[in-house]
Amino acid sequence: MLAIVITYIIGGLTRGTVLYGLTTVIIQMNNKTALIKYNLTKGVTSLLSVACLLGSIVSTLLAPKLIGKIGKTNTLRFVSFLSLVANILIFPAIHWAYLFVFKSIAGFATVLLITVVPLIGVEQLDPKIRGVVGSLTNVTLQGGMFISYIIQYFISSQDRFYPLSVVLPTILSIAMIGMSFIIKERKQEVSETTNTVVVQPNITKINIWQKKYTKSFIVAISLGMSIGATGSSPILQYSTLIFKNSFNSPKSGTIGAIIMSGISFIAALAALPVVRRYKRKTIFTIGLNIILCCYIIMITVMYVKPAKKVSDAIILATTIVFIISYAFSSGSLFFVIMGEVFPPQIKSIFVNMSMAINQLTLLITTFIFPLLKQQENYIIYFCWVVLVEALIIKFVPETHNKLLSQIEFEMIPNNETNIIASSDSTAQFVLEILPSILTSRLERCRIQTAAYIQQ
Structure with a gap:
């Protein structure tokens, strides 16, 4: 559990420093040489300001397929390495287009980072502490912003402090790489109430357009x-x-x-x-x-x-x-x-x-x-x-x-009445459908009883 908590903290700090630190510091820094090289106009500045967000949107669109193919922990390792590379290569003041590309990559990596960490953590945390650990993402994100603004304060008067805007995100990316090899993904989910193994289907084959x-x-x-x-x-x-x-x-x-x-x-x-x-x-x-x-x-x-x-x-x-x-x-x-x-x-x-x-x-x-x-x-x-x-x-x-199983019951409505209405055979209903309905209701009662006892 400690490894998961540390991963939440590092993920939030990485996002906070990259999104706000690199956006405000690198674009608006008082480094005249860099400003000349970037040739910053109003339009270019606006484009650079949304580069992280554009990368983030692309990240959220590609993430389900990536997670479905290589798994959560492998995805975490991949984006941790990607974040490290982007944070290092973003430093040279070459051209604004170069900065735009690597700012977008940094945004892509950091948003995927704070997306996949809760997916790994929520299935392994006790319901009583899920909320606190989940809230750590926002705490550390705000902490990353706070640290970034302090760094910006020093950079605004002394150009030699400019590397600080890259050093902290780089250290955090290295730390996240280490944590990605420590935390383990559940290959099979164990039912919270019956201790039986539940094999999850391949998410790339699920039809999400079902009613x-x-x-x-x-x-x-x-x-x-x-x-x-x-x-x-x-x-x-x-x-x-x-x-x-x-x-x-x-x-x-x-x-x-x-x-x-x-x-x-x-x-x-x-x-x-x-x-x-x-x-x-x-x-x-x-x-x-x-x-x-x-x-x-x-x-x-x-x-x-x-x-x-x-x-x-x-x-x-x-x-x-x-x-x-x-x-x-x-x-x-x-x-x-x-x-x-x-x-x-x-x-x-x-x-x-x-x-x-x-x-x-x-x-x-x-x-x-x-x-x-x-x-x-x-x-x-x-x-x-x-x-x-x-x-x-x-x-x-x-x-x-x-429990997650209780929440699932509320999110997916009960379709038992639809099954009964669509049945053409009374015998089929009595022999096949009725037993499944009774079993479903008994399972629900058992889950609710277990939750009540736990509370």
């Missing part, structure tokens, strides 16, 4: 939108601009980024015991409702237009509340629920679907933010979060302290 997987589709979409729809990334970036415009200091924007990412990191840490003790959906909906209140306050301030200092103070305070609420809802629970909720036979497919939608919505919200007025962005985010919350309340089952 029984409709709920999984809806859950994958709603969870995938739960992070990007909040506009957390552009809102955090805007809060750093307030620092930059309010304080007459060349480093005020970077200091603001350090402060806000530090608050986000502390909030993610504080969410760990809450996720362990309380129901997932309850925490999720409370957090999203507070986020909706934050939107209303910011929209009102921007339309009323009070004095600039008053406006900045209200928006900063509201953003801090937003960050804390985000850490307790979408930030932590996205990774937790995504790893728990999908049935084992289709888990990797729908987990990657959620990650793809997550990266796509992040790309959309980040892209449209500078094109629209801020209040217009917040109105869009408000409507989007209302939709996401409605879908989560309606379709996402409660997973707190539940």
Whole structure:
């Protein structure tokens, strides 16, 4: 179990440092030689800013086939080596196209990294600690961002610190390679209630377009939108601009980024015991409702237009509340629920679907933010979060302290009545179908009894 926990931590740190560290440091660094070589125009800068996200989207599309063919641990080893290569080769200041290619590869590797780790971990962790361990992904991701902004602070004044932006992700990639050879994948899943071996089908041969997987589709979409729809990334970036415009200091924007990412990191840490003790959906909906209140306050301030200092103070305070609420809802629970909720036979497919939608919505919200007025962005985010919350309340089952087999029963509806209706022969029903129905009901009662005794 310790190896799995360490793997979660390294995976989150790698993603945080690569996505935010390399994006903000390498593109915006005060290294004149590199800037001349890259020939950075506004269009090129925008393209480089989304390079990691584009690589991430490609990663989520290819991941199910890759995992299905070579397995989870082999996939983890492959992307760990790929992340190491990308982090080393991204360093030379050759041309912006060269940087774009290796930033995309780095994004591809790191998103696949934090996708496959929960797939390995969730099947081996006790239900009582699954939530805490899953939340570590968000904690370490926020920690990676925090460290990256600190590195950026030093690089902004001293060019000689530039290699720091590559050293940390490289060390993390090497550590992940080591962990990929320590943790073991379950080749066969053992039933949590009967101790019998359950052989999982080949995911590359599963037809996910069956009616029984409709709920999984809806859950994958709603969870995938739960992070990007909040506009957390552009809102955090805007809060750093307030620092930059309010304080007459060349480093005020970077200091603001350090402060806000530090608050986000502390909030993610504080969410760990809450996720362990309380129901997932309850925490999720409370957090999203507070986020909706934050939107209303910011929209009102921007339309009323009070004095600039008053406006900045209200928006900063509201953003801090937003960050804390985000850490307790979408930030932590996205990774937790995504790893728990999908049935084992289709888990990797729908987990990657959620990650793809997550990266796509992040790309959309980040892209449209500078094109629209801020209040217009917040109105869009408000409507989007209302939709996401409605879908989560309606379709996402409660997973707190539940066995994976119990969650599977809730995700795949019972088709027994359909079987009875389609039977043409009474004899066939009595001799074949009725015994299977009774067996199914007895198995369900036994699972529920075992879960009750365990609690």
